[in-house]
Amino acid sequence: MMNAIIFGTIAFDAIETPYAKTDKIIGGSGTYSCFSASYFVQPQTISAVGYDFPAEYIQKLQDKGVDIEGMQIKQDEKSMFWACRYHANMNQRETLVTELNVVEKFKPVLPESYKNTEYIMLGNGDPTLQRSILEQLNHKPKFVALDTMNFWMDTMLDELKKTIAMVDIIIINDEEAIQLSEGEHCLSKAARKICAMGPQYVIIKKGEHGALLFSKDKVFSAPALPLEEVVDPTGAGDTFAGAFIGYIAQQDATDFETMKTAVIVASAMASFTVEKMGTEALENLSADQIKNRILKFKELSDFKL
């Protein structure tokens, strides 16, 4: 089975929606991405947790086939904790608590066994840390995907640009694309500006309006499944990212056609995540469920000429 390195937090989440509320559950971008990628490849996590992280949560990751050699377990620190509350129609999210704890001083260290991995997902985080992962590899990898957010554009734009120059694809939302392109509201122009910073491809996620995939000279529009009920949007983007790198690594191909299908597969996986609280939906999918969901995207967008 192919491997994919997944850099992203493994943490405690507490989620509150108008209809439900969780205790401290397993969460973090790395968790969603690893669970999601696990349906396609063996994910190799790069993360850190504290002494308070339950063995059963680590077992959950291992049960999904996640290689945890790159997970640092710090005996003198607490795990990261994030709490949020969603309002009315789930479009607005309020962060209630962010305790970085173990993540604050975390320096990623690649185990020897990760250093030849060809497919890498750099989840949202400090761009210097994202870059340090690439620098620890034994070789130039086949494909590196990058997620980032406004915070890093506001506070570390120069560092972020250095990291962007090293990756093959950047996966961001429409607002982030506008900001990164210095205010370009036309998304195809924004994508062109971002491609000029280095990446071969850009994915711009538009939430309920689907996603656009751009190369220097091509564009693909992926629809969003019109969902009747969104139970919990947490982790949808991280699920997308994990499935995306997982599918690419499984196919071991980086051409535009493969990217297109990967966007659909990633959208399908994200559509599961939002149907249940936390990682619940993502923990127990069958191959048939995934296949049928992907077919729904085909049905949704296919037409005869």
Added chain:
Amino acid sequence: MMNAIIFGTIAFDAIETPYAKTDKIIGGSGTYSCFSASYFVQPQTISAVGYDFPAEYIQKLQDKGVDIEGMQIKQDEKSMFWACRYHANMNQRETLVTELNVVEKFKPVLPESYKNTEYIMLGNGDPTLQRSILEQLNHKPKFVALDTMNFWMDTMLDELKKTIAMVDIIIINDEEAIQLSEGEHCLSKAARKICAMGPQYVIIKKGEHGALLFSKDKVFSAPALPLEEVVDPTGAGDTFAGAFIGYIAQQDATDFETMKTAVIVASAMASFTVEKMGTEALENLSADQIKNRILKFKELSDFKL
């Protein structure tokens, strides 16, 4: 050649964008819809103009093959005139002038030659007038499409609902769908509520995010072509409506598959309209241009599994 009745205003428009400004040019929803439909069928206009409407504009319609028997030319009234200004990114439009003139007291009268037409586009307008067209037909037509807007929901909701109950499809934008469904922000739920009012199908246009087509149990997502330059958005919706009914009438079929392709054809035609000022782009398209634009939509949304 098949016919399609097009009910919609034929008028003077004056358009101002940050980059260009027109004099009084030919405009109105009926003009855009007729020009657009003319590439697929013979449009039969139901409209009224005044003594001041230039013969060369009537000739333009006839040159596109529009049957003008249902156009009333009122010698004692002036033509409708509408002026608007677009701001910065073309998303905001300010109406500067609306002189209804001849349209104010207009009562549609169907010529005998229209009374057996099977495909009908009821452009945005007073729902009692829209209904009066259906009542003048010799028969129950094969397919009636309806466009409407917030104004009629605000002022004549009961009349509008009576008209909606008589049509096969309603073509509206997302805001209008939310209002018509009494505040349902989930578009698939909104569509279901609207279907329950009578129509077999609902199209919800989302501007730069494409369009959704719903039947009672199916859904289709049409992408929007990512355009780099929108010169003038005027008439895009009317172009969509005209091409939609034109394609359906040309195919002489009303199944869901035909609706899907019609949404793509309609989106393709609308994408031409916004590339030039007024009706200019729509007046001189070749069959090859249209075919290639439709193929672009296929390329944009097609993926391999």
